Ligand SMILES: CC(C)[C@H](C(=O)O)[C@@H](O)C(=O)O
């Protein structure tokens with residue numbers, strides 16, 4: 195029996211995962227999914243209960259699962275806890291602990307929602323970008339790091355951006371492999387013009403491409419230009435390969451372009467055999483937490499990614515994705531999605547039920 | 554007599570600075586500007602001529618000027634020169650050499666061009682953001698940095714993100730001071746949730762605010778969220794204060810939002826008494842260089858910023874800005890600006906002449 199670990203976390207996390215649970219129950223009952231679900235704590239919720247944002251036993255549970263699905267972490271409540279205890283640290287430790295080096299973040303546009311975007315429809319219609327973001331290296335994890343007091347009493351905060359050839363190669367492989375299943379184009383993004391780590395990134399990706407992937411079209415772009423091109427003409431991209439920090443920023447911008455932020459799932463993958471971590475792209479949204487109005491679609495679509503990539507039920511992934519898009523076509527909208535004619539405002543549970551009914 | 558150093562640089566740089574020259578000649582002849590203009594090399598052009606992207610005598614000329622106006626640097630021709638010799642290095646050395654710690658990058662929307670944006674008109678109409686980007690610290694200049702070979706033969710590329718309290722305070726002051734002349738709101742952007750340097754940034758800005766600027770409204774935002782908010786609702790921002798790397802990426806995204814990229818100037822300022830460096834936000838655009846079709850407006854508006862901030866002729870800054878906007882209203886468009894009804898396509902020189910005629 196396959197095992198899925200649910201980590202609701204903070205803010206709207208528990209609310210949206212309740213709807214994931216509803217979907218799993220239906221798939222278990224009617225489609226023979228046979229998925230065994232466990233629950234664990236992460237982030238601020240874990241800090242409050244266990245005094246740490248990721249308890250060792252939860253990491254062990256994650257390792258013993260086939261996949262992990264997280265809600266969200268963070269919130270103003272934990273703004274002033276010390277650095278190592280921050281909710282975000284729980285997520286970072288989980289990524290690192292499972293060796294999840296490749297973060298897949300699709301940015302696509304649901305036709306029913308194209309008008310919810312702040313961009314003109316003709317710029318984003320049919321948009322379908324896949325970000326492959328390096329997830330356990332770079333400035334997020336580089337040493338040395340810290341805040342030190344200088345002899346004159348002022349302080350200095352520092353972090354290290356660092357990438358080795360093998361770290362770059364393994365995530366580049368993921369990007370090239372996925373591009374082969376798509377349009378066959380990879381755009382690799384860094385600041386090689388001002389950072390040596392970016393220069394090594396560019397050279398390593400180019401060399402790997404020449405050695406093993408010359409059937410894929412490779413281009414290179416500086417991160418600032420990429421930010422501009424995403425706004426100017428996002429459909430020029432197929433797969434965007436980039437580092438941890440640039441990937442964080444650029445994939446969020448791209449997600450917002452689609453007008454479908456509350457709709458977008460993500461997957462973090464490591465070596466074959468390790469469980470992946472699936473999570474919605476949106477954050478914990480403390481401002482709307484507890485109100486029952488959060489959009490559960492991104493979390494439900496994250497489950498679909500898990501069904502496809504790791505739980506060996508691509509058929510149920512398709513089914514779930516179709517249920518979500520049918521519900522949108524039928525006019526169901528949570529508050530984050532711009533309404534329009536013939537749409538119907540529902541809450542978190544209303545959206546979850548509407549999706550489940552179609553399974 | 555005031556002295557302005559022109560550094561045309563690479564790509565379209567020389568073409569757009571030729572039109573700046575035309576504007577200066579007119580202001581000298583008809584408005585008593587009395588500006589003395591010198592020329593110098595920078596970037597790839599300097600590398601080709603002097604074997605270095607910024608020759609010491611050019612830095613000396615810059616120091617002896619009242620202001621410096623640059624075109625652009627970089628291009629595929631110098632892609633494979635060694636790191637210290639890259640065209641971009643000339644620009645970085647100039648910024649550092651003049652101590653230009655505060656980079657002012659306005660992102661505003663010319664009413665005549667609102668339809669050229671990929672964003673819906675109602676999202677960007679009246680958009681007016683001022684980025685204050687730290688320019689001589691952070692990962693651009695932090696040590697140690699480099700590419701090393703590890704014992705196992707693989708390589709490691711590394712850079713250091715580093716900020717001290719005084720570095721943060723001086724640029725934050727610029728942001729707060731400028732906010733007082735605008736809507737009085739500063740949003741400070743970092744990744745304090747994953748980087749200690751960002752945490753020190755946040756704490757230092759907050760402390761300075763509490764001590765000296767509590768009449769200004771201060772908010773804090775993570776860089777990934779800022780990228781999203783710029784797409785979702787850019788008009789929520791007044792002044793955005795951020796570091797060198799985030800500022801590079803986010804201000805470029807914001808510039809593209811306006812649909813007026815070829816229109817946007819910037820200023821880099823240091824201590825009082827030091828010359829500032831003024832430059833268009835756009836790059837060297839090697840793909841259109843030499844064709845006489847580049848938009849000279851951003852360069853001409855950079856001159857206007859210099860007239861206002863450093864050359865003590867705010868009246869002529871106003872005049873020049875009005876000439877540019879009149880020309881747009883009259884329908885003149887370079888190829889980068891989406892046409893529309895009643896517009897007239899002109900080249901670099903055509904645009905420059907149209908502006909000069911109105912001075
Ligand atoms: C919560 C935070 C640590 C995280 C990150 O910066 O990676 C988030 O923004 C993300 O993109 O998953």
Ligand SMILES: CC(C)[C@H](C(=O)O)[C@@H](O)C(=O)O
Nearest residue numbers: 387388418626627641644801
């Ligand atoms: C040319 C390059 C070094 C520069 C930078 O990254 O700062 C440019 O992108 C800019 O923003 O002025």
